Amino acid sequence: xxxxxxxxxxxxxxxxxxxxxxxxxxxxxxxxxxxxxxxxxxxxxxxxxxxxxxxxxxxxxxxxxxxxxxxxxxxxxxxxxxxxxxxxxxxxxxxxxxxxxxxxxxxxxxxxxxxxxxxxxxxxxxxxxxxxxxxxxxxxxxxxxxxxxxxxxxxxxxxxxxxxxxxxxxxxxxxxxxxxxxxxxxxxxxxxxxxxxxxxxxxxxxxxxxxxxxxxxxxxxxxxxxxxxxxxxxxxxxxxxxxxxxxxxxxxxxxxxxxxxxxxxxxxxxxxxxxxxxxxxxxxxxxxxxxxxxxxxxxxxxxxxxxxxxxxxxxxxxxxxxxxxxxxxxxxxxxxxxxxxxxxxxxxxxxxxxxxxxxxxxxxxxxxxxxxxxxxxxxxxxxxxxxxxxxxxxxxxxxxxxxxx
Amino acid sequence: xxxxxxxxxxxxxxxxxxxxxxxxxxxxxxxxxxxxxxxxxxxxxxxxxxxxxxxxxxxxxxxxxxxxxxxxxxxxxxxxxxxxxxxxxxxxxxxxxxxxxxxxxxxxxxxxxxxxxxxxxxxxxxxxxxxxxxxxxxxxxxxxxxxxxxxxxxxxxxxxxxxxxxxxxxxxxxxxxxxxxxxxxxxxxxxxxxxxxxxxxxxxxxxxxxxxxxxxxxxxxxxxxxxxxxxxxxxxxxxxxxxxxxxxxxxxxxxxxxxxxxxxxxxxxxxxxxxxxxxxxxxxxxxxxxxxxxxxxxxxxxxxxxxxxxxxxxxxxxxxxxxxxxxxxxxxxxxxxxxxxxxxxxxxxxxxxxxxxxxxxxxxxxxxxxxxxxxxxxxxxxxxxxxxxxxxxxxxxxxxxxxxx
Numbered sequence: 033x034x035x036x037x038x039x040x041x042x043x044x045x046x047x048x049x050x051x052x053x054x055x056x057x058x059x060x061x062x063x064x065x066x067x068x069x070x071x072x073x074x075x076x077x078x079x080x081x082x083x084x085x086x087x088x089x090x091x092x093x094x095x096x097x098x099x100x101x102x103x104x105x106x107x108x109x110x111x112x113x114x115x116x117x118x119x120x121x122x123x124x125x126x127x128x129x130x131x132x133x134x135x136x137x138x139x140x141x142x143x144x145x146x147x148x149x150x151x152x153x154x155x156x157x158x159x160x161x162x163x164x165x166x167x168x169x170x171x172x173x174x175x176x177x178x179x180x181x182x183x184x185x186x187x188x189x190x191x192x193x194x195x196x197x198x199x200x201x202x203x204x205x206x207x208x209x210x211x212x213x214x215x216x217x218x219x220x221x222x223x224x225x226x227x228x229x230x231x232x233x234x235x236x237x238x239x240x241x242x243x244x245x246x247x248x249x250x251x252x253x254x255x256x257x258x259x260x261x262x263x264x265x266x267x268x269x270x271x272x273x274x275x276x277x278x279x280x281x282x283x284x285x286x287x288x289x290x291x292x293x294x295x296x297x298x299x300x301x302x303x304x305x306x307x308x309x310x311x312x313x314x315x316x317x318x319x320x321x322x323x324x325x326x327x328x329x330x331x332x333x334x335x336x337x338x339x340x341x342x343x344x345x346x347x348x349x350x351x352x353x354x355x356x357x358x359x360x361x362x363x364x365x366x367x368x369x370x371x372x373x374x375x376x377x378x379x380x381x382x383x384x385x386x387x388x389x390x391x392x393x394x395x396x397x398x399x400x401x402x403x404x405x406x407x408x409x410x411x412x413x414x415x416x417x418x419x420x421x422x423x424x425x426x427x428x429x430x431x432x433x434x435x436x437x
Numbered sequence: 438x439x440x441x442x443x444x445x446x447x448x449x450x451x452x453x454x455x456x457x458x459x460x461x462x463x464x465x466x467x468x469x470x471x472x473x474x475x476x477x478x479x480x481x482x483x484x485x486x487x488x489x490x491x492x493x494x495x496x497x498x499x500x501x502x503x504x505x506x507x508x509x510x511x512x513x514x515x516x517x518x519x520x521x522x523x524x525x526x527x528x529x530x531x532x533x534x535x536x537x538x539x540x541x542x543x544x545x546x547x548x549x550x551x552x553x554x555x556x557x558x559x560x561x562x563x564x565x566x567x568x569x570x571x572x573x574x575x576x577x578x579x580x581x582x583x584x585x586x587x588x589x590x591x592x593x594x595x596x597x598x599x600x601x602x603x604x605x606x607x608x609x610x611x612x613x614x615x616x617x618x619x620x621x622x623x624x625x626x627x628x629x630x631x632x633x634x635x636x637x638x639x640x641x642x643x644x645x646x647x648x649x650x651x652x653x654x655x656x657x658x659x660x661x662x663x664x665x666x667x668x669x670x671x672x673x674x675x676x677x678x679x680x681x682x683x684x685x686x687x688x689x690x691x692x693x694x695x696x697x698x699x700x701x702x703x704x705x706x707x708x709x710x711x712x713x714x715x716x717x718x719x720x721x722x723x724x725x726x727x728x729x730x731x732x733x734x735x736x737x738x739x740x741x742x743x744x745x746x747x748x749x750x751x752x753x754x755x756x757x758x759x760x761x762x763x764x765x766x767x768x769x770x771x772x773x774x775x776x777x778x779x780x781x782x783x784x785x786x787x788x789x790x791x792x793x794x795x796x797x798x799x800x801x802x803x804x805x806x807x808x809x810x811x812x813x814x815x816x817x818x819x820x821x822x823x824x825x826x827x828x829x830x831x832x833x834x835x836x837x838x839x840x841x842x
Contacts, residue, residue: 047608072836076610084838091834099829105604107831112612129841193732199510200735203452205481207517211731322730326616327598330605332828333738423737424504426512429496431477433489436534 034067034355035160037133040081041089042074044139044146045112046170047105048182049189049335050343054138054166055107056097057347059089062134065355072130077111077139078146081126082119101340104332106138115146120153127154127161134162134354138347140169140180144362145386151360162354165362165382166346170329172222175388176380177364181346182329184339184415187226189324189331190215190270192420195230197322198237198268199423209266210257210311210319212304213238216328218274221245221392223328226412227270228404230420237268245392246401247278253307254314256402261317275303336417342375349377373414439472439760440565442538445486446494447479449544449551450517451575452510453587454594454740455748459543459571460512461502462752464494467539470760477535482516482544483551486531487524506745509737511543520551525558532559532566539567539759543752545574545585549767550791556765567759570767570787571751575734577627580793581785582769586751587734589744589820592631594729594736595620595675597825600635602727603642603673604828614671615662615716615724617709618643621733623679626650626797628733631817632675633809635825642673650797651806652683658712659719661807666722680708741822747780754782778819 041058043051055073062068073087074080080087087108100107115123127135137147147165154161167174170186194213201211215224221243228241239260242248253269260267277283283303304321311319346363353361361379368374396408446463448456460478467473478492479485485492492513505512520528532540542552552570559566572579575591599618606616620629626648633646644665647653658674665672682688688708709726716724751768758766766784773779801813 043608047605070836073831073833075833075835079610084841086836087831088834088836089831092832096829096831099827100831102826103604103828103830104601106608107829109610110608110612111610125841129839130836192738193736196509196735196737197731199508199737200452200731203448203511203513203515205484205514205516207515320731322732323728324732325727325729326602326605326725327727327729327732330601331598332601332604332826333597421507421737422504423508424501424512425508426478426492426494426501426505427497428478428480429493430480431475431491431493431535434534436489436530 034357035133036067036069037131038070038072039068039134039136040072040074040086040127040132041136042077042080042138043106043108043110044077044137044143045110045168047110047330048168048170049104049185049329049331050182050340051105051138051168052100052103052107053340053343054168054181054347056100057344058136058166058351059097061348061351065351067355068134073108076109078113078115078119078123079111081123084126086130101344102332102335104330120149123150124153124157124159128159133160136164136166136350136354138166138168140171141174141385141387141389144382148360148382148386151382162357162359164350164354164358165385166350167362167364170223171217171220173220173389173391174385175390176362176384178367178375179365179415181339181343183222184336184417185334186223186328187229187412188336188416189328189334190223190226191229191416192334193322193324194227194238194268194270195420198230201266201268205265208318208320209261210317211268212307212319212321213270214273214304214321214323215270217244217272219244219389219391221272224270224272225392225396225404225408228409229412229416235264238270239267240269240402241404242269242271242275242402243392243397244272244274244276246397247276247280248401249277250283250306250310254310257311258315271303271307273303336415338373338415338417346377353379439762440538441472441474442536443475443477444473444539444541445477445479445491445532445537446541447482447485447543448511448513448515449482449542449548450515450573452515452735453573453575454509454590454734454736455587455745456510456543456573457505457508457512458745458748459573459586459752461505462749463541463571463756464502466753466756470756472760473539478513481514483518483520483524483528484516486528489531491535506749507737507740509735525554528555529558529562529564533564538565541569541571541755541759543571543573545576546579546790546792546794549787553765553787553791556787567762567764569755569759569763570790571755572767572769575628576622576625578625578794578796579790580795581767581789583772583780584770584820586744586748588627589741589822590739591628591733592634592817593741593821594733594739595628595631596634596821597739598727598729599632599643599673599675600825603635606671606673610670613723613725614666615722616673617712617724617726618675619678619709619726619728620675622649622677624649624794624796626677629675629677630797630801630809630813633814634817634821640669643675644672645674645807646809647674647676647680647807648797648802649677649679649681651802652681652685653806654682655688655711655715659715662716663720676708676712678708741820743820743822751782758784
């Protein structure tokens with residue numbers, strides 16, 4: 033028999049297009065268990081506990097819950113805040129005051145770390161608490177899980193966006209033949225790599241993909257771009273915002289400025305401006321760029337059906353695990369063997385996840401460091417849901433030239 | 438009886454999400470008329486005539502034509518090239534050589550000008566040619582038409598994108614409360630204004646909309662942003678890439694550099710970087726921006742159903758008008774009176790369209806110059822097709838605070 037008590041659930045870190053599915057999964061599963069009393073939502077993550085801003089989620093209507101599954105970004109509000117040692121003590125006090133016995137934190141590796149520390153503190157004080165992390169990140173960089181909820185939808189957006197901007201670039205021809213798209217991902221190239229899912233034929237865009245795992249020089253990019261421009265008359269490139277040189281040095285305008293966020297992460301971006309200028313200067317070709325920015329992680333119209341369902345299931349699984357007595361764990365996604373894609377959920381120790389970043393393995397990046405392998409495509413393709421809708425190109429049969437005066 | 442002869446059709450200027458619908462409209466209507474022989478597509482606009490790169494469009498399959506209706510960007514290829522006087526002579530020679538009697542040019546005001554000049558030249562030489570312009574522009578700045586094919590889909594993208602990035606911004610709370618989105622439109626604010634279609638409630642984003650028709654100072658933007666930030670804790674702003682000061686002076690980084698394109702248009706952009714920095718400096722608030730760039734005009738997944746159909750109909754109407762003996766005209770869209778949106782096509786003189794730009798009327802911009810009016814919303818709402826899918830926010834009823842140690 034599980035302990036009776038209340039649930040607290042929160043969302044942390046950057047939003048995704050499907051993160052509310054995990055929240056709805058937690059709420060709906062929790063409602064099915066008699067041991068659970070209140071279902072409380074943390075307003076803006078840990079801040080909601082520290083400030084005692086807790087939302088009564090049992091009062092949300094069925095219609096709201098249904099629509100939340102289509103609604104991008106964190107409905108509870110999120111936060112970027114480094115929790116201090118005193119904060120942890122305070123969190124435990126609040127949990128005691130509200131008789132919280134079940135804690136679910138939907139987030140990435142910083143959130144896994146927070147969940148882990150809360151779990152350890154409660155255990156050391158003999159307070160029974162079941163703390164489970166629910167994975168979420170468009171960066172897909174959590175350890176110990178096949179992939180992360182949020183990634184499939186962001187990947188679908190990036191593949192869609194690069195395909196559409198590539199059709200635009202091809203149409204423009206000589207007017208502006210080179211296009212860069214800056215893709216999110218500070219250190220891991222998973223999302224940038226997903227641009228490759230736009231490719232059907234070898235000459236399709238993206239022609240080049242640069243991921244932070246494989247350093248590259250500006251000169252190499254220029255050479256690569258020239259190769260494709262000479263071949264096709266245009267070239268479309270996906271570039272990670274965190275792209276670096278061969279020795280890890282920053283290539284971007286802002287990367288060098290040393291601006292950091294609350295977790296000490298460098299604030300990146302600016303690489304596509306550098307590359308645009310480099311191409312213009314080196315070849316006199318008009319280069320252009322797109323910076324879809326936050327749309328990559330919060331574009332509701334392009335939820336992946338697979339991602340949406342998995343985000344929901346990890347929420348439900350977290351509640352079931354907690355009620356089964358687990359704590360200090362994260363729900364993982366496990367890919368089932370077999371020709372058709374299927375996944376199930378698993379449980380992994382939080383200390384193997386907290387503060388780790390899972391980079392793209394070498395087997396997923398081509399030797400030149402400017403594209404991905406078939407192995408990556410096989411890995412990523414099922415995660416974006418249905419194939420992208422079919423587009424057409426003209427067969428384009430030219431009629432013979434006729435003599436004209 | 439119409440003259441027997443061949444058709445030439447081309448696409449010019451910036452692509453749109455639905456411009457291929459106009460091409461398919463021309464092809465399918467042309468196929469229904471016995472007077473028409475070859476249906477030739479210009480590879481990359483006028484360049485395709487000058488270089489005699491003409492595509493046999495009768496050889497394109499039905500499946501290709503059907504899929505083209507979903508495919509963004511100009512399938513024939515487009516061009517940005519200022520046609521010279523000698524070019525016009527050459528165009529007429531090629532038309533004679535290929536027995537071209539029907540010329541359809543899908544584009545904006547530069548293309549209308551080209552079509553007009555070809556019409557005048559043919560007439561002055563006694564060569565029977567029926568030259569009709571087919572309207573297209575995401576900028577919605579063509580005169581003599583209620584609106585322009587391409588605008589509705591771009592407007593749907595902008596409204597969708599600002600809503601999604603606004604949910605993201607609201608979720609982030611104090612972490613990064615100010616968001617700017619840079620929207621296309623050199624001189625006319627139509628597309629930036631469309632961001633307002635994301636708004637359901639008065640406090641919904643976008644909270645501020647800045648269009649180039651109404652100059653504004655950086656100081657005014659800062660004050661406006663502060664008002665909304667104080668009220669809601671965040672603020673989401675749509676900004677035209679062509680935003681200018683009250684006296685028409687450039688506010689952006691690049692606008693002052695004097696870089697111009699082949700038509701002498703200034704190359705703009707950079708305004709959101711300026712505003713981001715201004716907000717950071719003035720208030721110490723983290724501002725962020727999105728620059729969706731070319732996605733705004735070529736995002737196939739967000740075609741407006743209305744726009745898609747109208748783009749198709751203007752293509753068909755152009756062929757019918759030419760066969761009825763018209764020339765030197767552009768197809769227009771006419772909004773029918775009545776409570777439910779309906780449009781028909783009309784014909785307007787090209788000299789009233791060529792090289793004119795239609796700005797947002799004063800009645801569509803609010804007095805403060807930082808938003809739109811109900812009249813604009815009534816004008817624009819039907820053009821994006823179905824309403825945006827419903828999202829949910831939590832009712833968010835807080836539970837009473839409990840004393841904790």
